[in-house]
Amino acid sequence: MATGFETVGSPLFDGLSRSDVAALVRALPRVRFAAGSAVVVEGDSPHGLYVVVSGTALLQAAHDDDRAVIRFGPGAVIGEVSLLTGQPVSATVRAHTDVEVIRWGRDEFATACARHPGLVHNVAAILAGRLRVTTRQAQGGREPSITLLRDRGAPPLLGFALAASVAWHVRAPVMFVATRPPGEGADAVLATFERESVGEAADGLTLLRPAGSDSLAVFVTAPAGLDATGLARLLSAVPRRQSHVLVQAPAGASVGEDDVLDLSGSRNAPGSWGHIDGTRVGRGIDVLRPDAGDTGALRGGLLAPRSATGQALGSVARLLARLRVGVALGAGAEKGYAHLGVLRVLREVGVPIDAVAGTSIGAAVAFLAALGVDLDEATDAIDAVAARTMRFGIPAAGVLSSAGLRSGLQAFCGRRRIEDTPIPLGIVAADLGTRSEVIFRDGLVWPALLASMSIPGVYPPQCFDGRVLVDGGVINPVPSSVAALLGADVVIAVRLGHVATHGGPAPASASPPGRARRPSMARTVLRSVEIMQRTIASQGSRAASIVIEPGFDPADGWGGLRRFSAGRRYVEHGAVAARAALPRARAVLPWLTHAGPG
Numbered sequence: 363m364a365t366g367f368e369t370v371g372s373p374l375f376d377g378l379s380r381s382d383v384a385a386l387v388r389a390l391p392r393v394r395f396a397a398g399s400a401v402v403v404e405g406d407s408p409h410g411l412y413v414v415v416s417g418t419a420l421l422q423a424a425h426d427d428d429r430a431v432i433r434f435g436p437g438a439v440i441g442e443v444s445l446l447t448g449q450p451v452s453a454t455v456r457a458h459t460d461v462e463v464i465r466w467g468r469d470e471f472a473t474a475c476a477r478h479p480g481l482v483h484n485v486a487a488i489l490a491g492r493l494r495v496t497t498r499q500a501q502g503g504r505e506p507s508i509t510l511l512r513d514r515g516a517p518p519l520l521g522f523a524l525a526a527s528v529a530w531h532v533r534a535p536v537m538f539v540a541t542r543p544p545g546e547g548a549d550a551v552l553a554t555f556e557r558e559s560v561g562e563a564a565d566g567l568t569l570l571r572p573a574g575s576d577s578l579a580v581f582v583t584a585p586a587g588l589d590a591t592g593l594a595r596l597l598s599a600v601p602r603r604q605s606h607v608l609v610q611a612p613a614g615a616s617v618g619e620d621d622v623l624d625l626s627g628s629r630n631a632p633g634s635w636g637h638i639d640g641t642r643v644g645r646g647i648d649v650l651r652p653d654a655g656d657t658g659a660l661r662g663g664l665l666a667p668r669s670a671t672g673q674a675l676g677s678v679a680r681l682l683a684r685l686r687v688g689v690a691l692g693a694g695a696e697k698g699y700a701h702l703g704v705l706r707v708l709r710e711v712g713v714p715i716d717a718v719a720g721t722s723i724g725a726a727v728a729f730l731a732a733l734g735v736d737l738d739e740a741t742d743a744i745d746a747v748a749a750r751t752m753r754f755g756i757p758a759a760g761v762l763s764s765a766g767l768r769s770g771l772q773a774f775c776g777r778r779r780i781e782d783t784p785i786p787l788g789i790v791a792a793d794l795g796t797r798s799e800v801i802f803r804d805g806l807v808w809p810a811l812l813a814s815m816s817i818p819g820v821y822p823p824q825c826f827d828g829r830v831l832v833d834g835g836v837i838n839p840v841p842s843s844v845a846a847l848l849g850a851d852v853v854i855a856v857r858l859g860h861v862a863t864h865g866g867p868a869p870a871s872a873s874p875p876g877r878a879r880r881p882s883m884a885r886t887v888l889r890s891v892e893i894m895q896r897t898i899a900s901q902g903s904r905a906a907s908i909v910i911e912p913g914f915d916p917a918d919g920w921g922g923l924r925r926f927s928a929g930r931r932y933v934e935h936g937a938v939a940a941r942a943a944l945p946r947a948r949a950v951l952p953w954l955t956h957a958g959p960g
Contacts, residue, residue: 372413372437373488377480386474387413390464395419395457398846402441406451410467411441417461420684421453433458433507433620442485445471458684458851506537509621509682511610516625518545519660520636520649521610524625526665527672527679529578533952534605536578541611551660571663578663606682621682635671638678649674667714677716681849685951688717688850689731690842690906691724693835694858695817696929698723699744700912703936704856706737711954713947717848719788719841721834724856725814729775729807732783741930747774767821768812775808788844789814790834794823799837801844842906852950854943855906856936859914908946912939 375383392415395401401412401419419434434440434455444451445468466474475481511521525538544552555570572578609617610625623641628634628648635651650670652660659665659672667676680686689708691701701724708715720728726747730740747770780787781804789802791813802810813824813831823830834841842855912935948954 372439374413374437374439374481374484376484376487378478382478386478387464390466390470393463393465395461395463396847397457397459397461398843399457401455401457401461401463402451402453404451404454409441410465410471411439411445412463412465414438414440415462415464418458419455419461420458421455435620439485439488442489446485446489506604506607507621507682507684508617508619509606509608509623510615510617510619511608512613512615512622512624513542513610514613514624514626516610516627517636518548519551519652520625520638521608522548522551523649523652523656523660523665523671524623524638524675524678524682525606525608526578526660526663527667527675528606528608528683530664530666531676531679531685531953532605532683533955537604537607538578539607539609539611541609541615550657554661572661608682623678641678641681647674647678673714676714680714680716680851684851686716686849686851687714687951688719688845688848688853689715689728690840690845690853690855691718691720691728691731692840692855692857692859693722693724693833695723697858697912697914697932697935698727699741699929700858700932700936700939701727701856702737702741702744703912703933703938704910704940705731705936706933707937707940707944708854709737711944711947713854713951713954715785717786717788717845717850719790719844719848720814721790721839721841722815722817724841724858725789725811725834726771726774728787728789729783729811732785732787733778734784741933743774745930747771767815768808771808771811771815775806775811778807780804780807780810786848788841788848790838790841790844791816791824791826791831792834792836792838794830794832796829797837799834800829800831801847803848840906840909852907854908854910854947856910856912858912907950908943910936910939910943912936 375386378386393412395417414434414436416436419438419440421434440455440463441451443449471481511524513521521540522538522544525536529536552570554573556573557570609615609619611617613624621640624639626637626639629637629646631637631648633650634648636649637646638649639646641647652671653669656665656669656671665672665675667673667679677686689705691698694700705715705727715731718728718731720726723744726744727740730743735743747767780789780802787803789807789810791800791802791810792798793800800813802814809824809826813826814834816822816824816831817833818836823832825831838844840855840857842853845853845855912932914932914935944954
C-alpha cells in the first residue's frame with residue numbers, strides 16, 4: 363500500500379527507511395479536508411498531529427485574521443506544538459486547496475517514538491524551524507515564497523516580466539534569479555539598472571536593481587547548478603527582506619520551491635511571446651509580446667495588468683502571490699441587477715476577477731462576467747432573458763412554465779460551455795433528492811443556469827442526469843465557498859436582500875389588514891423564498907473576505923417577474939454598496955492601497 367510519501371517525503375521521517383515509513387503510516391487513518399475548511403482550530407484541545415499527503419493548507423496570522431503566514435504543502439507537519447506541550451491549539455490552519463492528511467493520535471505517536479527515537483529529534487527540528495518562522499513574523503518578516511520557473515526555451519524576459527508583475531501586485535521586494543544570461547532582447551530593459559555587490563556569500567553573482575527603486579532585485583549570473591543550499595546562501599547575501607523569489611532554471615532543477623511553473627516559447631498563438639503552464643487552474647496561458655509601454659514599465663521593475671501582456675502575467679502573478687480574486691454573486695430575483703453595479707465599480711478601481719461563482723440570477727450575471735461582456739451589453743442581455751420569464755402553466759410543479767425561461771437562456775447562452783469561459787465559472791443549484799449542493803463547472807451553460815434559476819414553487823424543478831434540481835439559493839444563496847473552490851484567495855461576495863430599515867422592525871399588529879393589495883401567488887412564493895435565502899445567507903459567507911450588501915427600500919422588490927427589467931434601477935444600488943466596501947478591499951489587495959508607479 364502506498365503511503366503517499368515515497369515521492370513526496372516529510373522531514374518527520376528523516377533517517378527512516380522507506381519500509382519503516384510504510385509500516386508506521388499503513389494503519390493510520392486518512393482524512394480529507396475540502397478547500398476553505400479548518401484542519402485545526404485555535405483553542406481546540408490537542409488531538410495529535412497531521413502529516414500532509416497532498417494539497418495545501420495555510421496558517422492564519424492571528425485569531426479572526428485571514429492573512430496566511432505559513433504554508434503547509436505535501437510532507438508538512440501540523441499540530442506538533444500542541445502535541446508536545448499538551449496545550450490547546452495556538453492558531454487556525456485552513457485548507458487552501460483540497461487537502462489529504464494522515465492523522466497521528468498522541469498515544470499512537472508516543473508508541474511510534476518508542477520504536478523509532480529519531481522521530482522525537484525530527485519533531486524537535488520541525489518545531490525549531492516553526493519558531494524561527496514565527497519569530498521573524500513577530501519582527502515583521504516572513505519566509506519568502508519560492509517559485510521555480512522551469513525554462514523550456516522561454517523568451518529571455520518572460521520570467522523577469524512575471525516577477526515584475528508579482529512586485530506590482532504585492533508592493534513589496536521581489537527577487538528574480540536567472541541561471542543563464544538574460545540574452546538578446548533584455549538589454550533595453552536592464553541597461554538602466556544599477557549594479558550592486560552582494561558580498562562574499564555570493565561571489566560571482568551580480569545584483570541588478572531598477573534605478574531609484576527597491577521593489578525588485580534581479581540576479582543575472584547565478585550558476586546553472588543552483589540548488590536549495592545555494593539559494594539559501596544567495597538569500598542570506600541580500601541585505602533586505604524579499605517577499606517572493608522567482609528562480610528561472612533548466613528543467614530538472616530543484617530549489618525547495620513552493621510553486622513550479624513551466625515557461626516556454628510561443629505556441630503558435632498569433633502574436634504570442636511565450637506560454638506559462640502549471641498554474642493550478644488547469645489552463646495554460648499565452649502571453650502576447652510586450653509593447654513599448656510594457657518595456658518601459660519593466661525598466662522600473664513593476665508591470666501593471668493594463669495591457670494584454672500585463673493582464674496575462676497578472677493572472678499568474680496573483681496566483682503566486684495568493685491574491686487571486688474571486689467574486690460570488692448571490693440570489694435575489696430582480697435585485698440581481700445590483701450585481702452589475704458592483705462589477706462596474708470593481709472594474710473602475712482595478713479589481714480583476716480571476717474566478718466567479720453565482721446562484722440563481724447571480725449565476726446569469728456570473729456567466730456574463732466570466733465572458734468579460736461589457737456591462738451595458740450585460741444589462742441588455744438580462745433584459746432579454748427577463749422578457750421571457752412570465753409564462754403561466756398548469757400549477758402542478760410550479761406556478762409558471764419554464765419554457766419561456768428555457769428559450770431565453772438558450773438564446774442568451776447559445777452553445778457555450780462552462781469550461782470554455784475565459785474566467786473560471788461555477789454555477790450553483792440544489793439537488794432535491796440528496797438535499798445537497800450541485801456545482802456546475804463544465805458542460806453547456808444554459809441547462810446549468812436553468813436549474814440554478816428554477817425557484818421552488820415558481821418554476822418546475824429540472825431533471826438533469828438523474829437529479830432533480832432547483833434554485834441554488836435554497837442551499838447556498840451567496841456561493842463564496844464555490845469561488846474559493848475555483849481557486850480564489852480573496853473572495854468578494856455580493857449578498858442581496860438587505861433591507862434598509864429605520865427605527866428597527868415594524869411592530870406587530872392585530873388590526874385588520876386594510877386596503878393593502880395582495881401579491882400574486884408567484885410573487886408570494888418568490889418573496890417567501892427571498893426571506894429564506896436572506897436568513898441562510900446571513901449565516902453563511904464564511905469563505906468571503908469582503909461582503910457587499912446593496913441596500914433596498916422595504917417597498918422595493920414587488921415588481922415581480924412580470925416587470926423584472928424594472929430592476930435596472932438597482933444597478934446604482936450595487937455601485938453605491940461597492941464604493942462603500944472599497945476600504946475593506948484596500949485592506950486585502952495591496953495594489954489598491956499603494957498608489958505607486960504603474
